[in-house]
Amino acid sequence: xxxxxxxxxxxxxxxxxxxxxxxxxxxxxxxxxxxxxxxxxxxxxxxxxxxxxxxxxxxxxxxxxxxxxxxxxxxxxxxxxxxxxxxxxxxxxxxxxxxxxxxxxxxxxxxxxxxxxxxxxxxxxxxxxxxxxxxxxxxxxxxxxxxxxxxxxxxxxxxxxxxxxxxxxxxxxxxxxxxxxxxxxxxxxxxxxxxxxxxxxxxxxxxxxxxxxxxxxxxxxxxxxxxxxxxxxxxxxxxxxxxxxxxxxxxxxxxxxxxxxxxxxxxxxxxxxxxxxxxxxxxxxxxxxxxxxxxxxxxxxxxxxxxxxxxxxxxxxxxxxxxxxxxxxxxxxxxxxxxxxxxxxxxxxxxx
Ligand code: KG4
Ligand code: ZN
Numbered sequence: 639x640x641x642x643x644x645x646x647x648x649x650x651x652x653x654x655x656x657x658x659x660x661x662x663x664x665x666x667x668x669x670x671x672x673x674x675x676x677x678x679x680x681x682x683x684x685x686x687x688x689x690x691x692x693x694x695x696x697x698x699x700x701x702x703x704x705x706x707x708x709x710x711x712x713x714x715x716x717x718x719x720x721x722x723x724x725x726x727x728x729x730x731x732x733x734x735x736x737x738x739x740x741x742x743x744x745x746x747x748x749x750x751x752x753x754x755x756x757x758x759x760x761x762x763x764x765x766x767x768x769x770x771x772x773x774x775x776x777x778x779x780x781x782x783x784x785x786x787x788x789x790x791x792x793x794x795x796x797x798x799x800x801x802x803x804x805x806x807x808x809x810x811x812x813x814x815x816x817x818x819x820x821x822x823x824x825x826x827x828x829x830x831x832x833x834x835x836x837x838x839x840x841x842x843x844x845x846x847x848x849x850x851x852x853x854x855x856x857x858x859x860x861x862x863x864x865x866x867x868x869x870x871x872x873x874x875x876x877x878x879x880x881x882x883x884x885x886x887x888x889x890x891x892x893x894x895x896x897x898x899x900x901x902x903x904x905x906x907x908x909x910x911x912x913x914x915x916x917x918x919x920x921x922x923x924x925x926x927x928x929x930x931x932x933x934x935x936x937x938x939x940x941x942x943x944x945x946x947x948x949x950x951x952x953x954x955x956x957x958x959x960x961x962x963x964x965x966x967x968x969x970x971x972x973x974x975x976x977x978x979x980x981x982x983x984x985x986x987x988x989x990x
Contacts, residue, residue: 658972665712666768673961704744749984815866822869822872847894852898
């Protein structure tokens with residue numbers, strides 16, 4: 639039987655199984671990740687090789703080095719995910735893989751590996767949007783959560799407020815006009831002399847700082863749109879540091895970090911809660927790498943509760959890039975009968 643026919647047969651079989659198994663692969667940026675997911679939301683294994691120590695010395699992700707590292711690690715990471723789950727490739731019912739957005743060279747490594755496995759084991763392939771994956775991380779942590787809800791997606795490349803109408807239907811209500819929230823954290827962290835990735839290091843430094851020491855404002859904070867702009871606030875931080883240096887004034891870096899974080903969290907919180915209320919939603923969720931920020935999680939939770947909204951965020955290990963979330967999103971696509979041909983290509987600027 640041809641690959642296509644067998645894959646189609648197995649998709650139909652997938653939909654009828656009580657606990658179908660997915661092998662998921664993610665390689666969009668600087669994490670090589672693989673996971674085995676059962677029935678959409680049960681994580682049997684979640685293997686992640688992070689390249690952070692490799693890119694740290696350059697102060698950010700070097701795309702070419704990222705691709706090469708993915709090539710070196712992908713086979714070991716996938717085998718580890720299968721072994722940790724106590725499964726073999728032949729036990730799988732489908733393969734899910736991130737096909738965009740991300741670094742094209744990095745995406746291609748995971749995608750081609752997934753295609754090879756799918757073809758060799760006659761398994762259906764499903765390409766997954768990385769952002770849909772981040773949103774799906776919430777389903778893994780909150781087993782009863784179902785669409786519709788509003789989700790703030792804040793990562794290194796995205797600051798989107800998304801109306802999640804169904805598992806595979808999204809409407810972007812607003813996004814950043816320039817820098818993403820995580821990108822702003824990373825850039826400010828660099829200006830403060832912290833390492834890479836800046837987000838967690840800045841959060842850690844901010845713990846000892848006064849969040850009201852400086853008044854930094856995100857540009858679109860005061861209007862009612864769901865658009866963000868974080869490029870100006872980054873420049874404001876750099877200017878404060880520059881001026882202080884010129885005047886020979888001493889600055890407390892922790893105060894700068896805390897004041898910057900306070901402002902960004904404030905804007906993200908205000909706009910997301912407003913969006914959920916305006917859409918008449920009962921549920922507000924958070925996703926993306928910046929969802930690992932405890933100040934943001936707490937702020938959103940408090941504001942949501944005050945407005946009578948239920949608040950959801952993924953447990954810490956599913957906040958930053960991982961393959962479990964890709965498997966979960968892939969499951970819901972397959973359940974609707976969607977699948978990808980082996981000609982699927984990586985799309986670095988994929989978006990909904
Ligand atoms: O989702 P992710 O792992 O990769 C992308 O899809 O971009 O997000 C990475 C981003 C980085 O910008 C990183 O600095 C940020 O998430 N991040 C944080 C925290 N942990 C990760 N930002 C603020 N506070 C954190 N604790
Ligand atoms: Zn991500």
